[in-house]
Amino acid sequence: MDNTQDVLKDLTAAVDDLDRLVTGLDDEQWRTPTPAPGWTVADQIAHLTFIFDIAGTAARDAEAFKALAAGAAGDFDGAVNAALQPFKSLTPQQLLTRWRASAEASVAALAAVPAGQVVPWLVNPLPPAVLACAGIMEVFAHGQDVADAVGVRPEPTDRLRHLAGFAVLTRDFGYLSRGLTPPEEPFRFELTAPSGTAWAFGPEDATQKITGPAHDFCLLVTRRRHRDDLALVATGDEADHWLSIAQAYRGPAGEGRRPGQFS
Numbered sequence: 496m497d498n499t500q501d502v503l504k505d506l507t508a509a510v511d512d513l514d515r516l517v518t519g520l521d522d523e524q525w526r527t528p529t530p531a532p533g534w535t536v537a538d539q540i541a542h543l544t545f546i547f548d549i550a551g552t553a554a555r556d557a558e559a560f561k562a563l564a565a566g567a568a569g570d571f572d573g574a575v576n577a578a579l580q581p582f583k584s585l586t587p588q589q590l591l592t593r594w595r596a597s598a599e600a601s602v603a604a605l606a607a608v609p610a611g612q613v614v615p616w617l618v619n620p621l622p623p624a625v626l627a628c629a630g631i632m633e634v635f636a637h638g639q640d641v642a643d644a645v646g647v648r649p650e651p652t653d654r655l656r657h658l659a660g661f662a663v664l665t666r667d668f669g670y671l672s673r674g675l676t677p678p679e680e681p682f683r684f685e686l687t688a689p690s691g692t693a694w695a696f697g698p699e700d701a702t703q704k705i706t707g708p709a710h711d712f713c714l715l716v717t718r719r720r721h722r723d724d725l726a727l728v729a730t731g732d733e734a735d736h737w738l739s740i741a742q743a744y745r746g747p748a749g750e751g752r753r754p755g756q757f758s
Contacts, residue, residue, distance in 0.1 A: 508652075513641065516647060524645055536641050536644050542579060547598045614626050617745065632743050653688045655689065659712055665716075668742050670740065681701055683695070683696070686709040708726055711726050720757065
């Protein structure tokens with residue numbers, strides 16, 4: 496896994512990119528429905544604020560985080576949706592202020608975790624670098640929803656390497672969310688970065704392989720595009736099946752996106 500400070504630097508840059516996008520929106524655009532059913536642009540930013548809040552709490556105060564996690568046990572999605580309610584009364588400017596403060600505090604808390612120490616999280620404790628990669632995944636996914644809602648095409652960067660590596664670590668989440676047994680055989684992932692650099696994960700001699708653009712791969716594992724609309728190629732039956740169930744986050748897969756939903 497990449498150096499914690501490098502990941503946090505790129506997480507901050509990803510937050511800044513999304514912040515610039517939403518800062519220019521008017522009040523009506525903040526109320527625009529996004530591809531996530533029932534969620535507006537404001538809901539997406541509220542969700543990210545909540546996620547950064549709990550990540551910062553986990554890094555600063557393990558006992559306080561454990562109390563939060565216990566309250567969400569058994570119905571995390573319900574807890575997430577309930578957490579959005581206090582944000583409903585905020586104006587866009589108030590929500591922006593909360594989002595910025597939460598992201599900044601979370602990054603600072605993760606940066607302050609002593610070397611070699613892990614941070615409690617929803618299933619297992621994680622190194623701060625891994626939790627920061629999960630943060631990049633969240634910003635990418637929900638930022639894509641915002642961009643789709645307002646008709647903007649984000650420019651992908653090589654910061655996606657952190658998300659791609661995180662998705663490789665979490666390869667089995669798609670199986671687990673569906674009650675399936677993950678294959679024991681490791682996969683090979685050969686991805687092309689936005690800059691054209693080649694990224695490779697997994698053993699070279701693996702018979703199950705995924706190849707294609709890293710940006711497409713990240714859209715797949717966050718379920719922001721259907722596999723049919725992406726230039727990803729699977730070698731092997733297990734790899735082909737994985738393209739249909741891939742997700743880089745725990746819990747229910749959600750509805751995903753339809754083939755051809757986006758031009």
